[in-house]
Amino acid sequence: MEGNGRKIVVVGAGIAGLCVAVYGLKCGYEVEVLEMHDMAGGLAMSWKRGAYRFETCLHWLMGSKPGGDFHEQWQEVCDIDKLTFVNLDEFVRLETDGDTLRLYTNVERLEAELLRRAPENASAILEFTGAVRALGNFRMLDPAGGLKENWLNMLRDIPVLPLMGKLSKISGAEYGKRFQDPLLRRFFTSGDIGKLTAMAMVFSLGWMNAGNAGYCIGGAQSLIRLIEDKIASLGGKIRFNARVERVLVENDTAVGVELEGGERVMADWVISAADGHTTIFEMLGGKYVDEETRKRYDERELFASYLQVSLGVAKDLSDEPAMLSRILAAPLMVDPGTELDSVTFRIFHYDPTFAPPGKTAVTSTLPTRNFGYWSDLRKMNPGGYHREKQRVAEAVIDVLENRIPGIRDAIEVVDVSTPATVHRYTGNWKGTMEGWLVEPGDGFKPLRNTLPGLERFVMAGQWVMPGGGLPSGPMTAKPAVKWICKQDHVSFDLHTEREAETAAV
Ligand SMILES: Cc1cc2nc3c(=O)[nH]c(=O)nc-3n(C[C@H](O)[C@H](O)[C@H](O)COP(=O)(O)OP(=O)(O)OC[C@H]3O[C@@H](n4cnc5c(N)ncnc54)[C@H](O)[C@@H]3O)c2cc1C
Structure with missing residues (x-):
């Protein structure tokens, strides 16, 4: 495919920056990703010490199951089917010296275990396992799609909307109080799970029960490498050891970035997929902030x-x-x-x-x-x-x-x-490990990805998608690139000839 003659510079080669690159390249943009570290991944990282490799990120990947919800989104950015996924029997085992609770990923086993432990609490347990079953069938909407792309999923999701509404308004800590089993209660009430909306944990268990939240062998880096391969196959460029210090702005329009050391990289669009606070308050000097954004950064809680x-x-x-x-x-x-x-x-x-x-x-x-x-x-x-x-x-x-x-x-x-x-x-x-904590009443809505008064600048990644997670990469990258295509009157077509040619080789 012929390029469209325009260039995007992307700040950060975490999952979001890499996904921006894939979508941008597929739409004919020249893309240069600038990463301060010497490898891609950001939080999606592991490291080698002696004969061992230590994973820091991946517990589960939503969309791991072929044909399952969100799988297609991963297929848009990489050959996800090359990964080997493992679906574990137990999500977590909680233990005291005298007691053990196995939280199975299979909801039938989970239900049986909980009813065995606390039969007197059956109605709360059955309500919980019912919610796990129901939310596992929820279909995410295409974040860059409209009614045409999403109507079928919207229709399928109608039956679970009241349940979601209910769970989204209460915290894990409140939800946990309905259980008499001390270990189950603790699971919901402790740490960040206790602060999050109850919907987050029930959703995760729902995806695991559906076999759509597996762990991929090699951890998060194996996914990152596949997306890097996709970028290379589409002719994109990732520069490592390139720390962006400033977004260059002329007449309230982003025109490129300046790297540590003074080098300037000019572009038609700047997309920052780096830390939100650094982007807004350091790279742009806090000049393009509205009251809502300032309030968010002053007051809202982050994941620990x-x-x-x-x-x-x-x-x-x-x-x-x-x-x-x-x-x-x-x-x-x-x-x-x-x-x-x-x-x-x-x-x-x-x-x-x-x-x-x-x-x-x-x-x-x-x-x-x-x-x-x-x-x-x-x-x-x-x-x-x-x-x-x-x-x-x-x-x-x-x-x-x-x-x-x-x-x-x-x-x-x-x-x-x-x-x-x-x-x-x-x-x-x-x-922070995932950016903004999703608190009761928040919902999982993305935040505005542009800044007031600043043209040709967009953000992607966990700082514009409360709750973060690896899916926030494609979920925020796709609408960001679709939006710039619209501004440039470029067709947002993901099936490029270039990709077709590569596939044919
Ligand atoms: C312990 C832990 C467990 C997790 N478990 C899961 C899980 O099981 N499943 C799941 O889906 N998610 C999980 N996550 C969350 C997930 O890893 C993150 O939400 C996601 O990786 C964030 O991606 P991102 O691209 O938005 O940001 P980041 O990964 O932070 O990427 C930002 C990139 O920008 C670069 N950068 C920053 N500043 C500059 C600069 N000035 N110039 C150039 N480059 C810059 C950084 O080096 C980095 O590479 C976990 C995270 C942690 C820490």
Whole structure:
């Protein structure tokens, strides 16, 4: 296909920036993606330490099932069917020293387990499992589509709208109160799940029950690599170690960006898929902000940041659950202001790419909102920072040792990342793991992706899609590119000759 003679510069090669590139290239734009890090992925990341690889992102990918909801959206940006997905039996196992709750992904098993544990609470349990079944069938609307593209899904979704309305208005914490089973109640009420709208967790369980929220072998990076391959096949360019400092603006029109070091990259459109706060208040100096946006950035709650303790264990742990949440007898102090009463482990025995045979990669994510503590400590007291990381790692290993005696001796790699690490590698404000928390009453509506008074500039990614997640990449990239096509009178046609030619080779 002939190019349309116009260029888009994209800031950030996280999933959203990469998806913008694919859609832009398919519509004939020249696309240059600028990424400050030396690899693509942003939060969709894993890292190698010794013989182990440690995943930080992927638990489940909505749209993993061929023919399932959202699968087509992934097919638009990559050859998703090349990935191998695993659907785990248990979403999470919660344990105290004397009690265990298995939250199965299959709703029949889940229902049986919950009714066995708390038969007196049957009506609340059946209402919950009914909601899981119903929401698993929900069809997302094409975010860039209109009535023509979406009418059938809208029609199919009508029966679940009242349920969604109800769940969207209450938090996980309120929802959890209806359960007498202390472990089930805890699942809904603790951490960010407790703050989120109840709809978010029920939706996730619904997708898992439908087999449409699998984990792909190789983690989030395997998806990222497929999208990079698609960009390469369409002739796009990703430049690494290219940190954007400023969006260049002339007469209230974005004309390009300036990189650290002073190089300028000019373009017809600038799309920022980087951190929202940095984009609006640093790259654009806070000049194009309305009251609503300012209020949002001043007042709204973000998903927490996190420390990640990653362990390379020279032991086959395939008899253990994939995700194990240990409720603690005494709280674990993460940092001043953050005490956790449970620690969750991801035991990656189901991903053979993460450890040699007979060994297992294990990670534990410890949520915290005390970004300042870790960031200041790293800058001002590197020795203290190192010691604090060691202290937290030891505390986490103690919890694991208490559950699996002798495991300490099998640990051959220990790695600790902190909120300062998340910020350093992704630029995300306060080291948040997913951007805006979706609170009761919010709904999952995307935010405005343009800024008032600024032409030829658009945003994509988790900062314009509350709730974030990998699907927010294509979900925000597609409407962004469709909108610029409309401004340029370019056809938004995703089936380019160039793609057809590549497929034929
Ligand atoms: C612990 C954890 C678990 C998660 N679990 C899941 C899950 O199971 N399923 C799921 O779907 N999602 C999950 N997510 C969420 C998901 O990873 C994110 O919502 C998503 O990856 C965000 O993508 P993004 O492209 O919007 O932003 P980012 O990934 O933050 O990408 C932004 C990119 O911009 C670059 N950048 C920033 N500033 C600049 C600059 N000045 N110049 C150039 N480049 C810049 C960054 O380096 C980065 O590459 C999880 C996230 C975390 C942290």
